Amino acid sequence: MDRFKSPLIYTNKDLLKVMRYVDLNPFRASMVKHPKNYRWSSYNYYAYGKEDELITPSPAYEELGLTIDERQKTYISMVDELIESDKGKEKQAYSTTYFIGEPAWVK
Numbered sequence: 001m002d003r004f005k006s007p008l009i010y011t012n013k014d015l016l017k018v019m020r021y022v023d024l025n026p027f028r029a030s031m032v033k034h035p036k037n038y039r040w041s042s043y044n045y046y047a048y049g050k051e052d053e054l055i056t057p058s059p060a061y062e063e064l065g066l067t068i069d070e071r072q073k074t075y076i077s078m079v080d081e082l083i084e085s086d087k088g089k090e091k092q093a094y095s096t097t098y099f100i101g102e103p104a105w106v107k
Contacts, residue, residue, distance in 0.1 A: 012060035046075045
């Protein structure tokens with residue numbers, strides 16, 4: 001383990017990348033077969049609307065669609081696409097990054 005790091009995130013698009021990264025951590029660690037099976041994840045809130053008093057909807061999430069149904073379907077699709085594309089690949093280590101965003105902005 002390493003010390004906690006809190007990278008600066010440039011755009012809502014980048015924030016969504018980090019949200020999916022966090023929601024996929026238990027899956028990638030082989031703790032669950034799918035993020036929906038991890039009790040402490042925000043995945044069920046964003047994908048299925050499960051109430052959680054600890055979560056305030058992210059503006060990045062709210063931009064995924066005009067309705068709750070659109071946003072949920074889009075988030076599920078985004079996570080599922082990552083699950084498929086991650087097969088056989090190493091995960092991106094956001095925990096070692098200080099800035100997340102466009103290369104020019106990071107520089």
